[in-house]
Amino acid sequence: DGVRTFNDFLGDGLVEYLDVNEENNALIALYEGEVTPETTHIEIEPFTILGVNAGLIPYPHHNQSPRNTYQCAMGKQAMGNIAYNQASSIICYSVDIFFPAFEQRVLLCRMDTLLNILVYPQRPLVTTRTIELVGYDKLGAGQNATVAVMSCSGYDIEDAIVMNKASLDRGFGRCIVMKKYSNIIQKSRTGASDSILRPQRTGPGSERMQAMPYFIPDCMIKFLHCQITDDDGIAAPGEIIRPNDILLNKVSIHTRGIPISSEPLLDSACRPAKQLYKGPEGESCVLDRVALSSDQNGNLSIKFLIRHTRRPELGDKFSSRHGQKGVCGIIIQQEDLPFSERGICPDLIMNPHGFPSRMTVGKMIELLGGKAGVSCGRFHYGSAFGEPSGHADKVETISETLIKHGFCYNGKDFIYSGFAAYYPSSSPLFLKLGAYCRCQDY
Numbered sequence: 001d002g003v004r005t006f007n008d009f010l011g012d013g014l015v016e017y018l019d020v021n022e023e024n025n026a027l028i029a030l031y032e033g034e035v036t037p038e039t040t041h042i043e044i045e046p047f048t049i050l051g052v053n054a055g056l057i058p059y060p061h062h063n064q065s066p067r068n069t070y071q072c073a074m075g076k077q078a079m080g081n082i083a084y085n086q087a088s089s090i091i092c093y094s095v096d097i098f099f100p101a102f103e104q105r106v107l108l109c110r111m112d113t114l115l116n117i118l119v120y121p122q123r124p125l126v127t128t129r130t131i132e133l134v135g136y137d138k139l140g141a142g143q144n145a146t147v148a149v150m151s152c153s154g155y156d157i158e159d160a161i162v163m164n165k166a167s168l169d170r171g172f173g174r175c176i177v178m179k180k181y182s183n184i185i186q187k188s189r190t191g192a193s194d195s196i197l198r199p200q201r202t203g204p205g206s207e208r209m210q211a212m213p214y215f216i217p218d219c220m221i222k223f224l225h226c227q228i229t230d231d232d233g234i235a236a237p238g239e240i241i242r243p244n245d246i247l248l249n250k251v252s253i254h255t256r257g258i259p260i261s262s263e264p265l266l267d268s269a270c271r272p273a274k275q276l277y278k279g280p281e282g283e284s285c286v287l288d289r290v291a292l293s294s295d296q297n298g299n300l301s302i303k304f305l306i307r308h309t310r311r312p313e314l315g316d317k318f319s320s321r322h323g324q325k326g327v328c329g330i331i332i333q334q335e336d337l338p339f340s341e342r343g344i345c346p347d348l349i350m351n352p353h354g355f356p357s358r359m360t361v362g363k364m365i366e367l368l369g370g371k372a373g374v375s376c377g378r379f380h381y382g383s384a385f386g387e388p389s390g391h392a393d394k395v396e397t398i399s400e401t402l403i404k405h406g407f408c409y410n411g412k413d414f415i416y417s418g419f420a421a422y423y424p425s426s427s428p429l430f431l432k433l434g435a436y437c438r439c440q441d442y
Contacts, residue, residue: 027039049384057362059365080437112180115177149349151351159354165334172347184299192253245276321434337418367411
């Protein structure tokens with residue numbers, strides 16, 4: 001049909017795979033304009049020299065090499081999303097010309113030991129071709145933040161970050177922590193096995209309460225811990241869990257190695273083996289789901305998935321896409337933070353002393369491109385070695401966009417102090433937009 005595929009190019013020798021040993025005897029050009037009579041090969045695309053992790057970095061060829069290496073390792077710690085159907089309840093409606101409309105519930109049945117999910121992931125304003133090829137823009141692992149590069153207080157030393165409390169209230173950096181608790185109903189060869197008892201709902205204070213009182217008598221505490229369990233002795237999905245609540249009302253038998261007779265066991269032969277939720281005092285979680293299965297020995301396995309929403313706190317780790325990590329040093333009210341003449345207040349403030357020694361020029365270009373992208377309403381590209389081929393926007397083009405929309409060519413702004421609003425800064429400061437990731441420490 002006159003259409004040639006990639007396999008046809010391989011068969012004709014137009015496209016060739018080279019290993020490291022063959023590259024030693026080859027002269028490879030990055031672009032067509034660099035081809036000389038001695039050239040043996042030309043790269044299909046220069047950004048394919050890097051791997052997937054390095055390809056996610058915008059303008060990596062402007063950074064110092066160790067910074068890109070650090071980011072390749074740190075990018076794996078970024079909180080994000082794992083699948084489209086990771087939510088616990090998603091309804092899909094499908095209509096086909098041959099079949100009537102039907103309703104299907106899609107559920108990702110995973111019970112990870114520990115899973116961190118970012119609540120509001122965003123597509124980075126400065127993207128790369130690798131991001132689009134691997135689908136990183138569809139399931140991102142970061143958020144776009146308004147970054148002010150200035151020295152605000154003493155809480156931003158050693159790469160610490162000053163964060164805006166109003167931004168955290170709006171959901172910046174918020175994540176969901178999914179944690180698994182499991183228990184096995186053991187069964188011995190003699191026939192003795194653990195049992196799940198119905199929770200005690202008789203006695204004073206055993207009625208199911210809808211609201212937690214301010215003062216709880218001691219006689220009612222044991223009943224409060226049983227409120228989340230159903231009549232089968234297993235905690236019900238969707239219940240709010242507090243510390244020391246009973247997830248599984250289980251009892252074990254002392255006489256596991258002794259043959260069981262037909263007579264009923266005494267109470268002394270059983271010991272309580274309740275599984276309690278251990279969590280920080282004052283915090284509540286939600287029981288997301290309960291899974292019943294059997295292990296390789298045929299014993300009943302019960303797994304509980306606990307869901308907890310967490311907002312950024314002091315000491316949480318954040319990182320840009322250029323290997324510059326830092327912890328949250330202080331959270332300040334938005335009224336006390338500096339703002340520009342347009343009323344823009346930064347989401348976070350980073351210390352400018354993090355640039356000279358690290359020499360992450362790519363981050364400065366990303367911040368510049370993010371501000372231009374918001375101004376003109378389009379995504380900017382920063383693929384590796386992409387300026388000659390058009391896969392990366394040049395700094396001159398970005399600066400022209402900023403001038404067109406009324407900003408300074410270098411992206412700096414005069415800002416006003418939040419404590420004394422009538423005193424502008426003596427020199428313009430860097431106020432930009434860039435992608436930041438909340439990281440989990442391993």
